[in-house]
Amino acid sequence: MIELNSAEELALIEKVRAGDPDAFEPLVLEHQKKVYNLALRLLRDPDDAADAAQDAFIKAYTGLDSFRADSKFSVWLYRITYNICLDYVRRKKRANEIPLTYEDDDGNEAELPIPDESASPEREYEKTELRELINSGLDSLSPEHRQILIMREISDMSYSEIAEALSIEEGTVKSRLSRARRGLAEFLSAHGTSGGLSRHKNGKGAETDA
Numbered sequence: 001m002i003e004l005n006s007a008e009e010l011a012l013i014e015k016v017r018a019g020d021p022d023a024f025e026p027l028v029l030e031h032q033k034k035v036y037n038l039a040l041r042l043l044r045d046p047d048d049a050a051d052a053a054q055d056a057f058i059k060a061y062t063g064l065d066s067f068r069a070d071s072k073f074s075v076w077l078y079r080i081t082y083n084i085c086l087d088y089v090r091r092k093k094r095a096n097e098i099p100l101t102y103e104d105d106d107g108n109e110a111e112l113p114i115p116d117e118s119a120s121p122e123r124e125y126e127k128t129e130l131r132e133l134i135n136s137g138l139d140s141l142s143p144e145h146r147q148i149l150i151m152r153e154i155s156d157m158s159y160s161e162i163a164e165a166l167s168i169e170e171g172t173v174k175s176r177l178s179r180a181r182r183g184l185a186e187f188l189s190a191h192g193t194s195g196g197l198s199r200h201k202n203g204k205g206a207e208t209d210a
Contacts, residue, residue, distance in 0.1 A: 004030050009073045016064055024061055031074060032057070035081050042085040042150065052088055056081040071164055078157065079165045082147070137187035145180035152177055 004012070004026065015023035035056055040049035059080050060067075067076050138146055151157045151165065159177075163170045 006072065010069055013064060013067060013069075013073065016061070021061075024064075027073070028057055031077055034074075035077060038078060038081055039085050042082070043088055048088055052081065052084050055084050059084065072161065075157070075161045075165045078151070082151070082165075086147075133188060133191055134184075137184045137191075140187050141180055141183055145176050145183065148173060148176045149180045149184070 009027060009030070012023045012027055032053065036049055036053040039052040039056070040046060043049050043052060056077065060077055063080075067073065138149075141149070147166075148162060151162045157165070159170045159173045162173045166173070
């Protein structure tokens with residue numbers, strides 16, 4: 001499938017607004033995988049993720065009149081998805097797990113070693129223990145820091161997209177992201193995982209905006 005550009009998405013949105021519900025289907029096909037993957041990473045349950053993704057598209061369809069053409073449709077849709085998933089998390093009191101990169105004291109980007117799911121049986125306990133520790137670390141972060149980690153690490157949203165989605169300045173996004181990464185890294189280091197950090201992710205230094 002050929003990816004839709006912003007002009008094509010806007011044209012489809014205008015058709016839906018004009019009374020053509022079938023015009024919404026290409027928008028669903030364009031974004032359904034990313035919306036589902038975001039929901040899955042947040043909720044960690046395929047059934048819940050499928051329900052949340054469906055709810056997100058329903059809410060987007062019924063609320064399409066509130067979409068502003070001066071913002072990207074994907075950002076608006078991810079914000080809807082994120083908020084729906086937060087409601088699921090609050091109801092079920094689940095902790096989120098995300099891959100983490102963080103900036104160390106030398107300004108280098110480091111990555112926490114999340115065990116591979118195909119690891120041998122004797123490492124199952126270690127995997128579970130580390131995941132639980134990461135979840136505890138995420139729980140220790142403030143909601144605003146946690147949500148920015150999720151948007152950046154899971155959705156791969158740029159600083160500008162996150163700023164737009166949350167109605168904050170890009171500088172605020174960067175500072176919160178840095179504090180969130182550092183806070184989680186410090187939590188894990190304090191609980192004995194500092195030896196497992198790998199330096200210089202992908203051979204690069206500090207993260208740059210996409």
